[in-house]
Amino acid sequence: MPDKRQIAASFSRAAPTYDSAAAFQREVGERLLNLLPVSPASEEWRKNAVVEEGAGEKVQSWLDIGCGSGHFTRLLAARYPKSQGYALDIAQGMLHHAKSQGGAEHWIAADAENLPFSEGSFDLLFSNLCLQWCKNLEQVLSEAGRTLRPGGLLAFTSLASGTLAELNAAWQAADHFTHVNRFRAFAGYQAICRASDFKLHHLSCHAELHHYPTLRKLTGELKALGAHNLSPNRPPGLGGRARFAAMTRAYQQKQCAKGLPATWQVVYAVLGKAT
Template structure:
């Protein structure tokens, strides 16, 4: 997900972890868009895997799915937010190795995994070069990484409604991601950039879907007035489709391979 601002780079990780930890109890109930996007990765996964890492595992939904798909495999779920990991442990127990950590500094040795999975997490990482270098380091020769992440322009309707384009997270663009992959020993086996749209009944439902999965519009020095909210509703209504108010996710799906 993708709306958060912070005052300095030094506080970035702490604020991301805090926002997602707060959202953890209600995350799964509001994460239908994230689930649908993650499903894109499922068909491309290899038949067999022996040590699997879920980067940005959240409450563990996909980690558990991986454990069921690879029942004789050692599965590790990694997340920056302790609240997310607490939910994952509570729901899915100790059969999975739950690990707090940062995708840009993975707390594992070299060649520790033959498959890495990551659904809508890497857009939160400011140093995409470090992320790709770390994925390459922890993958065994011939290993694979299957990733979805977000591109700039995600949630553009919300920025328009609130007239706050600066509020949107600015994830790495496609060129930056491709360059980062090129700097590592990973190669792109397949990629696709798509726009996924989801629809909601009203502005309240839109904002609940965003806040409920750990993202939120930044607080400003002045509180929003009723007039501000009414103006945002009116602007958003200009975008209404027969299905409802649209929310767009600009997605990048990647299958990466490490050279044997």
């Protein structure tokens, strides 16, 4: 796992460019939002509901964990207009950027593994594509359980192993360094969630295949998101031209009519605290 200060610095640097590269992140978060209860429940929501009707409907206070540029903070505020909204991120730069656009009453620079809130503070914890950066998911769930009120919901998306497998394989053909962030296996998410005190309303993993016109487009997008490689075993410097060229040759063997493929393994979870 990368060092937290490096994660914070990388996302802070990416704050001005994040939104321009985050179309996929928004799609994923919107799918998560659609799994959450709405009040009053629409026919459409009832059809696809993963949470029994009534559960988690009355949201008086919510927290967006790893709010990034605040896109979902603003959507949560619009969805729960009479509630108290909190947004938290480890990267000060992201938090500043998000705060300037509004959405929450409270903005907190903190770590998802160590929530600075007292017991039973929230009805809903929402987290889109942040928890893959947390080494200790058990601790995140324990903190979520502590800060939720009875009957509250923790809804999160994250990334599982197999994400950017094509880029990883291409780099492996070029050298022995780690160039792609490591992700927990979906089986690990399942084991940790099942061992927690939460009721599992929904837990699934979906492979999303994207195509990029060039490799630069993919690596540029990861950089703009602040999500490029931060692994402790990454190569010193830029990795060297020769190695980058070898990786490019290996990746280009996967070229198809749509472009260069890149897989994302996305985990969707809605967990409930007992009443």
